[in-house]
Amino acid sequence: MSLDAVLSRIDADLAQAADRLLRFIAIPSVSTDPAHAADCRAAADWLAAELSGMGLDASVRPTDGHPMVVAHGGGTGRPLLFYGHYDVQPVDPLDLWDRDPFDAAIEETPQGRVIRGRGAADDKGQLMTFVEACRAWKAVHGTLPARLTFLFEGEEESGSPSLVPFLERNADELRADLALICDTGMFDRDTPAITTQLRGILGQEVTIHAADKDLHSGQFGGLAANPIRVLARIVAALHDDQGRVTVPGFYDGVTELPDDIRAQWQGLGFDAAAFLGSVGLSHPAGETGRDPLEMIWSRPTCEVNGIAGGYAGAGFKTVLPAQARAKISFRLVGDQDPQAIRAAFRDMVRGMLPPDCRATFADHGASRASRMRIDDPAFEAARRALSDEWPNDAAFVGAGGSIPIAGHFNELLGMDSMLVGFGRDDDRIHSPNEKYDMESFHKGMRSWARILQAITR
Amino acid sequence: MSLDAVLSRIDADLAQAADRLLRFIAIPSVSTDPAHAADCRAAADWLAAELSGMGLDASVRPTDGHPMVVAHGGGTGRPLLFYGHYDVQPVDPLDLWDRDPFDAAIEETPQGRVIRGRGAADDKGQLMTFVEACRAWKAVHGTLPARLTFLFEGEEESGSPSLVPFLERNADELRADLALICDTGMFDRDTPAITTQLRGILGQEVTIHAADKDLHSGQFGGLAANPIRVLARIVAALHDDQGRVTVPGFYDGVTELPDDIRAQWQGLGFDAAAFLGSVGLSHPAGETGRDPLEMIWSRPTCEVNGIAGGYAGAGFKTVLPAQARAKISFRLVGDQDPQAIRAAFRDMVRGMLPPDCRATFADHGASRASRMRIDDPAFEAARRALSDEWPNDAAFVGAGGSIPIAGHFNELLGMDSMLVGFGRDDDRIHSPNEKYDMESFHKGMRSWARILQAITR
Structure with missing residues (x-):
């Protein structure tokens, strides 16, 4: 079976994929700090080179701020756009890190192996789950599963000042049927999630x-x-x-909140005490x-x-x-x-x-806040694909964080977004000692392979 | 006349005295910042060397923090202790300085010549008015006007943690009839002041x-x-x-406030509008x-x-x-x-x-707050001496700043303090572009010569 071959290829290439991610994290692309402008450019160049190496038509596009990376590939199938960001948060307070945040490494922890470093989860590790899934697909099939456009920005952590002008200027090139965004999290350790509303x-x-x-x-x-x-x-x-x-x-x-959504959320059994307890708090x-x-x-x-x-x-x-x-x-x-x-x-x-x-x-x-139209059959197909990979069935959830890109895609390109990600609550994004679980990385790649198979066939 | 000879000597030596002050300011003795500990020690060494060069018995005394400088000289006359501090405030925000705060220089301004640099007024320039007055006195008379003890600390700007233990340990050595402290200001440009109460x-x-x-x-x-x-x-x-x-x-x-003090203060004609206006404010x-x-x-x-x-x-x-x-x-x-x-x-x-x-x-x-006993005749004598030097008669005033040393001298050594200083409201102490007027420096030296003459004869 073609999906099984892709999944096997992902399994076999895991160590190499992790090495690539460590090299990506080593580029200190802190977008909010002007001292790191050259590093942001270097991260964009690195991504474009990776995508070119996979046979995509990739380029680094200048903006008034940090550049965009755009790549196209795969001639047939449903047009999809994948979005991620290569910039990361500042690392201060540096003295609270247990290691150099840009000298990333794989560490053994009681909860399993993790990739430790700034951007490991937000968003370098997450975006690489999709890139690596496509790499495996290409290696097995010689082509991509759909007409794919990649868009990576370098200002997500600093207010995205160049994003809207860039989308407006390049609307025809970037427009697709659906956007895929990997910058969100799991509902819990075993339950994947598709985020359908964003603040x-x-x-x-x-x-x-x-x-x-x-x-x-x-x-x-x-x-x-x-x-x-x-x-x-x-x-x-x-x-x-x-x-x-x-x-x-x-x-x-x-x-x-509508009654049906409230009922669905209550059914998730969210453990507020455990959520707060994980950061030393107890009181909402x-x-x-x-x-x-x-x-x-x-x-x-x-x-x-x-x-x-x-x-x-x-x-x-x-x-x-x-x-x-x-x-x-x-x-x-x-x-x-x-x-x-x-x-x-x-x-x-x-x-x-x-x-x-x-x-x-x-x-x-x-x-503005965003709410996705989950009556697109791709949402239910993706939910089933995720459920095949993880112990629990996937859930449609909300998210507290803001991913303005979903709103911009809707307003400027008339395109809905599907937000799928594999972050965990203890990833310490934006904090010292950020990490991304190797399980998130590995099963994240496999999840994207399953989703691409499900929504493009 | 002997006083006139001392005043003439001060006038003739002014350029050399200013050069010495510039070298003193060049030592970045920021006491609150551990990175400047060696600089604080260097400032103490510099002071001790200056005092030794004037024939005093000077030494640098270790404490748990930055060292004290103690010097003795002049065998006869009323025992007096002079206190100042060689440490300075931090310089940040550095970008608001018009010059390197420790590369001090004499600048021409519309208000006259000023010595610009961190500590120019607080307290290096002020303490040097007394040291230079003594130097001139010694040069003219071959001796000092009284049995003098000098005490310079290096932690005044960081809470003086070592001061009380040092005073307690060395009480017999440091006790005098009266302490002279030069860390206060003029009432206005032309009106010198003796500060008789401190918060x-x-x-x-x-x-x-x-x-x-x-x-x-x-x-x-x-x-x-x-x-x-x-x-x-x-x-x-x-x-x-x-x-x-x-x-x-x-x-x-x-x-x-007692009625008599209130009446006296009201007689000073304090111009609150001008005081606030000097820093861009208008409203108490x-x-x-x-x-x-x-x-x-x-x-x-x-x-x-x-x-x-x-x-x-x-x-x-x-x-x-x-x-x-x-x-x-x-x-x-x-x-x-x-x-x-x-x-x-x-x-x-x-x-x-x-x-x-x-x-x-x-x-x-x-x-605690301090209030001086101005019935000591030295206070009125000093007030008349100051009045001889400056355009307006000197005033007994209060002060908003805190000079805890006066309280410590009272409690630990049973000694009152006379606070005389030549700072001006626009000296920007603790702020970028701190300065000390050359007039304050010059007439400050002359004022101390007059005061020493008046209270020791």
């Missing part, structure tokens, strides 16, 4: 300015405005005592009266991702700083409008400023 | 901990506790709407219903000097951090007890912690 995101940075220079808190303290105190009041005011976001109009467009800290799964999959949030002002290094400095800033992300659901929330947030901040203080703002991405 | 200080650092690792805000946001949000609520709660500090019992021991932001001078000289405060949590670098990172921290200083007056406030602050923080969060604390110094 949107609005990233905002606010800086509060007071004096035109840093002041001595002995000389001016108690008389001059302190921007840290002003910022703290603003941040504290963003939620009420019930954990609800107080930005005016924030909940416009937020709908309650979100909106009062909401289920934990609802909090992370289908309720909007406001989180402060960073705050800085004054002197926070070793020792003490009696400074009254000239400014203080916070980075704030809103996760959006339903029909929440990021632009309306952006305006309401900024108005709220300005309305809380005392005399002598002013606020400046910066944007860090904005995208 | 105390309590430095506290609080870290809020939640999850045992940094989390992805998409995966956990809205469900897991966010320590930045918790910290912001605590910081926001430290003041009420009237600008009063809410720590329970904080105002115990705070007394109202402290307690409602208090005079601006009262706010900075005789009211207690609570200021946040630093805050940090999550990712605050370039770009954006959707992290839910494991911890967030703030550095907070309380300025104390009257009989406020730093230890009682420390306990009440910590209890208040613990009382505001939601489930899954805990707080850890660090101490950064604690000292």
Whole structure:
């Protein structure tokens, strides 16, 4: 059988595939840090070379930021586009890593073998599951299972500023029947998942300015405005005592979960205590009266991702700083409008400023929530294919993270997305000691082979 | 006349004195940063060598932290101790400096010539006014005007952890009739000041901990506790709407300003608009219903000097951090007890912690407020001596900053302190582009010669 041959080829090539992934991780493609621009370019070049080596027509395409990689191959069958991102998150705090984050290696752990390094899971390991599945398919069949387009971006971890212009400029080249995206996770260790709804995101940075220079808190303290105190009041005011976001109009467009979806999610038996316990927590800290799964999959949030002002290094400095800033992300659901929330947030901040203080703002991405149309038969076919590979049947799930690309594909290319991934909750993505399970990598490749067989035949 | 000869000698030696100060500033003795420990030692060595070169019996004395410099000279006359500190504040943010902070130079400005560099005013330039006055005195008279002890510490900008043990261990050697301290400022450009009351200080650092690792805000946001949000609520709660500090019992021991002192201060004609205007502000932001001078000289405060949590670098990172921290200083007056406030602050923080969060604390110094006994005739004599040097008569003033050494001298050595200094409000101490006016340096040396003449004859 042709699928069995592909799966056998994947099994036989596993060590080589892992070596390729380790080399890919070794390129420190941190997109948000300008010091790593050349590394991002190197990662794009590496991917393009891999795809060319598989016989695809691959190229690195310049943008105003980090480049895109685009490749085409396979002349017949349903047109599919596969998307991933080659950039990774910053690695700080570096001292919390047990190894150099870019000197990746396979480690034995009590939970099995893992690939340890920045980007092992998010998204280098995940995107390579698809690339390697295609490599095996090509090796067995001499061709690809469908008319395939690959699109890899290098700015996913830094707000994707070049993505929309690139999609608009190259819409005809990139348009397909369906997009496949590998940047999500399993529901649990044994249960694969197809993510059918995603929260949107609005990233905002606010800086509060007071004096035109840093002041001595002995000389001016108690008389001059302190921007840290002003910022703290603003941040504290963003939620009420019930954990609800107080930005005016924030909940416009937020709908309650439909009963059938709620029933399906409740059937998943999500263990909130274990989920929180895995990171040393025990108490759901979100909106009062909401289920934990609802909090992370289908309720909007406001989180402060960073705050800085004054002197926070070793020792003490009696400074009254000239400014203080916070980075704030809103996760959006339903029909929440990021632009309306952006305006309401900024108005709220300005309305809380005392005399002598002013606020400046910066944007860090904005995208609406997405909900997939799972009546496309490919979704059920893929769900059965995944169920053949893993111990438990696959589930249709929501996701708390934001993958704006799905919304962009829908709006700009008129294309739905199928989100399948093999990440696990303990992968520590965006954190020190990120890893990707060898099982995720191996069975992820096999899963894609099964899905490609199922949705293209 | 002997005083005139000393003043002439100071005038003639001004260029050489400035050169010595520039070399002193070039030693980057940042005490709070362990990377500069060797530089602190080098600054101590430099001072000891200067004092030895003037014929004093000078030595560098080890402590558990940065060393002390102690020197003795002059066999007769009233025993006096002069105190200063050779350590300086950190220089960040470095990019806001117009020159290398340790490559100090004399610059022409519209307000006259200034010595620009970290420590030019605080405290290297100030302490050298006294050293240079003594050098000139010695050159003219062959001896010093009194039995003088010099004490220079290297941890004033980092909480002085070694100071009290050193004073206790060497009390007999260091005890004098009166301490002279040069770490304060002029009342205004033309009005010298003797500081007769000082606020105390309590430095506290609080870290809020939640999850045992940094989390992805998409995966956990809205469900897991966010320590930045918790910290912001605590910081926001430290003041009420009237600008009063809410720590329970904080105002115990705070007394109202006596009528005579209030009248004297009102007579100084403090221009709050000009004071705030010099740093781009216009609005007294402290307690409602208090005079601006009262706010900075005789009211207690609570200021946040630093805050940090999550990712605050370039770009954006959707992290839910494991911890967030703030550095907070309380300025104390009257009989406020730093230890009682420390306990009440910590209890208040613990009382505001939601489930899954805990707080850890660090101490950064604690000292009570000081008030000098100005009935010692030396105070009036020094006031007249200063009035002879400067355009306006000298004033007895309060000070917003904390100089814990005055309290320690009183408690441990039974010795009052006379605080005279020549800093100006625009010296940018603790900030980028710190400077010390050449006029402050020159007339400061001359002022000390006059004061020494007046209080020792």
